[in-house]
């Protein structure tokens with residue numbers, strides 16, 4: 001994000017230190033993570049020590065200091081999903097995307113995460129992509145499900161073939 005874009009966000013919240021959470025949320029929403037340079041610039045502009053900004057950024061789970069993918073793929077590893085084959089979903093996603101839980105693809109299209117329960121245990125095993133739930137998943141369905149979220153270019157190619 002450019003310095004002027006960051007300053008626009010800071011000004012939107014009245015140049016106040018007390019608005020630091022809202023400022024970080026806006027940057028996280030735009031960048032999908034909090035780049036180090038952005039945090040340094042916020043610190044300079046608002047006169048907040050950088051270690052204080054890092055404390056806030058690392059305290060809240062909603063913030064990430066590492067680049068995140070455009071799409072978040074989340075596999076439920078809770079008991080109900082685990083006994084129905086959640087690990088096989090993770091294994092298949094690793095093959096499809098070449099990443100492990102906690103990692104992001106090089107093209108920054110996908111980040112893979114696991115959680116303990118998505119609250120829809122009866123539909124397990126469950127996979128969520130950008131908050132959209134896919135229940136009764138199987139490793140055979142993983143490729144087709146991910147395809148819906150691949151880059152537009154790849155989607156067009158897939159549609160063209162159909």
Ligand code: FES
Nearest residue numbers: 076078081118121
């Ligand atoms: S255990 Fe997977 S949704 Fe609850």
